Amino acid sequence: MITNNELIDKAKSIIKPKKMKHGFIASDCGCALVTAKDNVFLGVSIDTCSSMGFCSEHSAIAAMITNWEYKIKKIVAVDEDGMVLPPCGRCREFIHQIHEDNLDADVIVKNNKVVKLKDLLPYRWDENL
Ligand SMILES: [Zn+2]
Structure with a gap:
């Protein structure tokens, strides 16, 4: 089983910021996740204008789904300075959906701090559906 620090290092390993048109940046955040089948998938952020970009969690999850996997055991995102970033609100909801x-997925929110996704999503909009 991959350790938290190994997962953080994998997320860092794919960060390579690239300035694009209009000054937006691709790949300044990296995400690594481990699936329920112990496979690791990576993704990078792409920031663009007109809200077309997405966080690194999105592309890591897309990579996971190309392997027909949907259950996440553990996930982390890291910025270009190597700092662990908690998932934004949109990503929390995305991981859940x-x-x-995935509500029981471990989310590394900072070095040496791991919480369950469900603890980052109290009072879910679909709890009673
Ligand atoms: Zn996000």
């Missing part, structure tokens, strides 16, 4: 069991 990919699979209900």
